[in-house]
Amino acid sequence: MKDPVRIVLRSGKDQSLKRYHPWVFSGAIKKIYGDPGEGDIVNVYSNQDEFLGTGHYQEGSIAIRILSFNEEEITGDFYLHRIKEAIAMREKLGLSDERAINICRLVNAEGDGLPGLIIDYYKGVAVMQFHSIGMHMHRDLLVRGLQEALGDGLSAVYDKSAASLPSRYASGYKNEYLLGFADPSVVKEHGNQFRVDWEGGQKTGFFIDQRENRKLLGEYAAGRKVLNLFGYTGGFSVYARQGGAEVVHTVDSSAHAVEMANENMRLNFGKAHRHKGIT
Structure with a gap:
């Protein structure tokens, strides 16, 4: 080398x-x-x-x-160590309690010492989004690190970077599974259920980084009428309804996103969801 x-x-x-x-x-x-x-x-x-x-x-x-910031070689062991540190931090924050939450942002780029890399975890599926060429070139090392760090907790790895990498590098590159395969599934966040489509949805499929903001909205929603503009798949809408909102409307330009918002409301509240999706 x-x-x-x-x-x-x-x-x-x-x-x-x-x-x-x-x-x-x-x-x-x-x-x-x-x-x-x-x-x-x-x-x-x-x-x-x-x-x-x-x-x-x-x-x-x-x-x-x-x-x-230290003089060290960037190897598979380096990435494994960083991934393990990131997992340990999530465990310390209580994000590994699968009774209520089985999704989390597993790696948050610079925040976890891995600039240019996002890894979101959905009940066994790691969705990777690369924002730097160098990190993408090391994707095999990162997948091996995830396998060793998560063990049986990892069933599939999906690379969703075709749109996030520079076009001069990623021209012709398609999103793909780097390990295994998984259909979109229903996940839990603070006890709420959401169907996530990491292949067809925006970003990695769900805006996991808004988890605490969604929870905060729910605390203010009781007795209110809530309009969720640019609402995507209804994450904030579900929390608002769970928090006691009288009625919730979700508006988005994507008919697919609005249908998923409707489905997420049905998952959590059945027919009595008091929700309307608007495209």
Whole structure:
């Protein structure tokens, strides 16, 4: 394996990395010693030749996404360690209590030390969305890390990155299963049920990062009439109705999304859902 390309920053442009900000902008680069390809691992140094970090190189405004601020090789073991740390944090937050919640954002990019990578977990299915070329090039290492970290808790891995990767790299690339196969299924969030379509839906299928906002809405919904605009598959609508809203309307430009919102209301409230979906 060849040594990583060495990249030196302009004077004063090292301060953000010394504060552990994980991005290097193209304008901060003084000199590139070598010819890195997009997605290659590079090492970053200050103008005083101090090692600052190692990360993925990519053409564009964000030229480098830092994976580690230590001098270490980026291997399968590195990714496994980061994935295990992310899982441990979710367990500490109580997101592994499958009696009420069996979905969560398993990896939140920079927040979990894996910039350019989102992994959402749906009751055994890990949906990966890559936003950097380098991370996508390491997808096999990441799948193996998920398998080792989750064991029997992982049934399938779906890569939904065709629209999130730069078109110059992903032209012709199609979303695909990297491990196993799974049909869209019904999942639980704070006891509410939702049918999630990670293949045909937006993002990874459901806006998992809005979980606590949905819960908060439910706390204010009692006795109110709720209009959920741009409501997608009705996540906020279900919480509003569960919180005691008199009636809920969900509006979205996608007929498929509105039908799923209607289905999610039926899943939770049967015929007495007091909900109307509007396209």
